[in-house]
Amino acid sequence: MKLLGSVTSPFVRKVRVVLLEKRIDFEFITDCMTGAEPLIEQYNPLGKIPALVLDDGVCLFDSQVITEYLDAISPVAHLIPEPTRERSLVKRWEALADGVLDAGVAIVLELRRPENERSPGWIARQRGKMERGLAAMSKELGQRQWCTAEAMNLSDIATGCALLWLDFRFPDLDWRGQYPNLDALAKKLAQRKSFKETPPDA
Numbered sequence: 001m002k003l004l005g006s007v008t009s010p011f012v013r014k015v016r017v018v019l020l021e022k023r024i025d026f027e028f029i030t031d032c033m034t035g036a037e038p039l040i041e042q043y044n045p046l047g048k049i050p051a052l053v054l055d056d057g058v059c060l061f062d063s064q065v066i067t068e069y070l071d072a073i074s075p076v077a078h079l080i081p082e083p084t085r086e087r088s089l090v091k092r093w094e095a096l097a098d099g100v101l102d103a104g105v106a107i108v109l110e111l112r113r114p115e116n117e118r119s120p121g122w123i124a125r126q127r128g129k130m131e132r133g134l135a136a137m138s139k140e141l142g143q144r145q146w147c148t149a150e151a152m153n154l155s156d157i158a159t160g161c162a163l164l165w166l167d168f169r170f171p172d173l174d175w176r177g178q179y180p181n182l183d184a185l186a187k188k189l190a191q192r193k194s195f196k197e198t199p200p201d202a
């Protein structure tokens, strides 16, 4: 299978970490967003990464669909519980982490516009989502070692990818100082081989 993405995208990183944790082989195609007719548009009409092209040509998107698929095709390192309340709680964490990222990506894109076209109100609205999202993550994690279970699963991977992307794009946001429990979780995840192999600044 082929993964269309970039090293900087946190959604792509989440998928790469899942692939590595589950030891699934894949080809990583990064030159897919540029040019007059970007390759990504052949596979994902929305033009967004990640997109996972299966061996039969079917393309899966978005990242939440891909992570669910990958967990289903291999029993190695089961990352999402069976359909129960626990499963919904893991998916909810993934939605929360991805939502913080959606708000962060919206700010990054807004800041790339010419200064006189930027909307401070829009940026503040997105910033509020990020800040409330981080507060919710910290409250939910509490003093536990992992987000939802006794061992790492997709909820932790999604949260780790979101937090570590904030370090990369929002170095002034002091989430580590504000939320020591998230800091401890991120530090633990950053030690894993799958995270070490997928830095956003490689």
Ligand SMILES: N[C@@H](CCC(=O)N[C@@H](CS)C(=O)NCC(=O)O)C(=O)O
Binding pocket: 008, 009, 010, 011, 046, 047, 048, 049, 050, 062, 063, 064, 098, 105
């Ligand atoms: N909900 C999507 C979000 C993906 C996303 O926003 N990807 C960004 C890169 S971080 C992208 O491809 N942006 C290009 C665009 O929107 O045209 C997912 O989880 O896959």
